[in-house]
Amino acid sequence: MIAEIGHFALILALGLSLCLAVVPAWGAWRRNVAAMALAPGLAIGMLVFVSISFACLATVFLQDDFSVALVANHSNSLLPDIYKFSAVWGNHEGSLLLWVLILALWTAAVAVFSSQLPLVMLARVLSVMGGVGVGFLSFSLLTSNPFARLLPGAPADGSDLNPLLQDPGLIIHPPLLYMGYVGFSVAFAFAIAALLGGRLDAAWARWSRPWTNIAWAFLSLGIMLGSWWAYYELGWGGWWFWDPVENASFMPWLAGTALVHSLAVTEKRGLFKSWTVLLAIFAFSLSLLGTFMVRSGVLTSVHAFATDPARGMYILVFLGIVVGGSLTLYALRAPAVSSRVGFAWVSRETLLLANNVVFLVATLTVLFGTLFPLIMDALGFGKYSVGPPYFNAVFVPLMALLTPFMGLGPLSRWKQDSGARWQRELLVPALVALGCAVTLPWLGGGFNLWVALAVLLAAWLVVGLARDVIIRVKRVGDLGRGLRRLAPSYWGMVLAHLGFAMALIGIVATSQYSIEHDLKMTPGDTETLAGYEFRFVALEQKRGPNYLASEAQFEVSQGGEVIARLAPQKRRYLAGGSMMTEAAIDPGLFRDLYVAMGEPVGSDGGWAIRLHYKPMVRWMWLGAIFMALGGFATVADRRYRQQRGARTAPEVAHAGAA
C-alpha cells in the first residue's frame, strides 16, 4: 500500500513538473502574469509530492517490505536501521529518486528565496528547472521505478546492501554530492533564462552567484567525503584513483570553479558575460554526463549498480537535448548579450581569465582521459584504460601553473593595475615563500623537490593572502573594526584559497612522504615503519549485527611507549557471504597510521597485513572543508541581503521592462 502511494505521488510530481515546465514559460512568452505567478506554487507542489514519494520509499525500507523488489535486492532484516535508511539511495532506482528530491529542493528554494527577482525571470528560471525535473521524473518512472513489486514470490528476507555501502560516510556522501551536482542546475536555469530574456547584466550575475557558490561548496564537500570514504573503507589506503566515477564528479567541480570565478568578473565588471553563460551550461552538462556515465553501466565501478542499456540510452538522449538545445539557444542569443567593456592586461580580469583557462583546460583533459576508453571501445579500436599516470602528468603541471596567478589575484586591482605595484607588493611574499620552501620540507623527513615546490606555491598563496588582509585592515586603522569591515564574500575567498593551499600541501606531502608496507605477519610479530613499532598482538573472532569478523589487534608504540591500539577487521557478511576489509586508522593532524588486513597466508596463522604511514593526509580533506566553508560564507554577503530589502518595486513593472 505504502509503495503504491509513493508511486502515485511520483506520478503526480511528474504532472506538476510538466505544468511547471510549460505554464510559466508560456506566461513569460505571452506576458501573462497569472501564468507566471503559478511557478513558485508549482515548484513547492513538486517538492511536496517528491518528498511524499521519498518518505514512502524510506518507509518500505525501514519496514522490511521485501515484496518491493528494491528492498528485496538491497536490504536485509539484519541490517541496522540507519543503513536500511541509507540503503534507499544505495541502489540505482533509489539514488535517482534522491536526485529528483534534491532537484525539487533546489527548485523550491529558488521559488522561496528569489522573490526579489523580476517575475518574468523567476518564471523562466523555475520553468527550466521544471523541464529538468520532467526529464528525471520520467526517467525514474519509465525505466527505473523504485516501487516495483515482486509479486507473487516475495522473498522471506532481502539479499543485503553491498557491505561497502554499509558505512556512515555513505549515509551523507551521496546527498551532499547530489546537492552539488543538481545545484548546478540552478546556475544552468539562470543562464538559460538570461539567454531567453536577452538580459545578461551585473544583476543577473548577482542573482545566480550565491546559488552557484552554494552548489560548488556542496560539491566540494561531497567529493571530499567520497575521497575520505575510499581512504578508510576500500581498505587499500588510497584517496583518489582517477576512477571514471571520481572524474565524473570532479569535472563539474572544475568547471564550477571556473564558473564561480567568471561570475565574479561578470558581477563586478560586466565582462565575460557570454563566457559565463557557456560555463554554466558546461558545468551542468558535465553533471548530466557524470550521471550518464555512473548510471548507464558503461563503467566498471562501485557506483555502477546495474547495467541496463535502456537507461544509458535515455540519459544520453536527455543529455543530447539539454546540451544541444542550450547550445543552440546560446548560438542564437549570445551575440545579443555580449559586452564591449575593455580591461588592461595588468589587471585582476586577466588573472581571473588565466584561472578560467587553466580550469577549463584541466576539465577538458580530464574529460578526454575519461572518455578516451569509451570512445575507443565504441569505435572498435579495443578496450583501453587510462590510468592515474596520465591524469597526474596532465593535471599536476596545470595546477602548478595556476597557483602563481592565484597568489596575485587577491592583491590585484580591477580594470587597470601596474606591474611596478605588483613587484613592490609581492617581493616580500615571494621571499618568504622561497624561505619556507627551502626550510619546511626538512621537517617532513628530508628534503624533497616536489614538496619544496608545493610549499613554495602554497606559501606564496598564504603569505599573499595574509598580506592582503593586513593591508585592508590597516586602511581602516583599527584592527577589530577593520576585520569586521571586510565583507563575508572576501572572507569566503580567503578561506577557499587557504583551503586550496592546505589541500596542495596535503596532497603533495602525503604522496611524497608516505611509507607503505605490505607483508606477512603472524601474531607476536613486530614491524617498524617510520619510527613506529607495529606489534601484531593477537587475532580474535568477533560477531557484529550482520557479519562475522576476524580482528587483528595491533599495538603501535613510538620510543617504547604505546601510542595507539588498532584493530582492523576482515568481515564476512552473513546475507551475501561477501568479504569486507575494515581498516583501522590512528588519525593525526600531521600523520595517519593505517593498518588493514589482507587474507590469511601460510599454515601458521599468518595474515597479509598492510601497514601505512601517511603524513599530512588529512590536510587535503581539511582543505576541501575550508573551500566549502568559503563557498558558504560568500552567501552571507551584504549585497545579496540588501537586494532582499529592496524588493519593493512592483514586479509587474519589471516584467514589462524586461
Next chain:
Amino acid sequence: MHPVRKQRLYLVLFLVAFSSIAIGLVVYGLRGNINLFFPPAEVAAGKAPLGQSIRVGGMVVDGSIQRSEHNLEVRFELTDYAATVPVIYEGILPDLFDEGQGAVASGQLNADGVLVASEVLAKHDENYMPPEVAEALERSGASPGGNSK
C-alpha cells in the same frame, strides 16, 4: 594596431600557446600510460605484446590459486573457457577476489607467457561483472558462472 585588436591578438596567442602546452601534456601523459585489454584467448594466440603494460581479464580457474608460505606472492590462472593465462602477483588481493569469480589483472607478459601483475581488480559486488570480462566470455561462447546482471 588598435589597442583592442592588439589585446585580442595577445589573447589568441596566449590561448594558442597554452593549448599547445596542454596538448603536449596530454600526448606525453597518454604515451605508455594507456593499456589495452586482452581476453585470455588472444594472449594464448600470441596477439598480446610482451613487456608492455596490458590488462587480462576472465574467470579465476577453480583450484588454481596458490599462495606462498612466506610472503605475499600469489599465482592463479585466468580463463575465458577458450584459453588460460597464468598470473603472478605479489601483494594483497581485493576482498571479492575468489576462485570461479571474474577478475582483471594488469601487468606485463614475460617470455614464459606469464602475466606479472602489478594490480588485480575484482568485481565490487555479488551481481556485478566487469564488462570486459563479460564480453570476453560471451565472445568465447562460454556462459559465465556468476551471471552479470
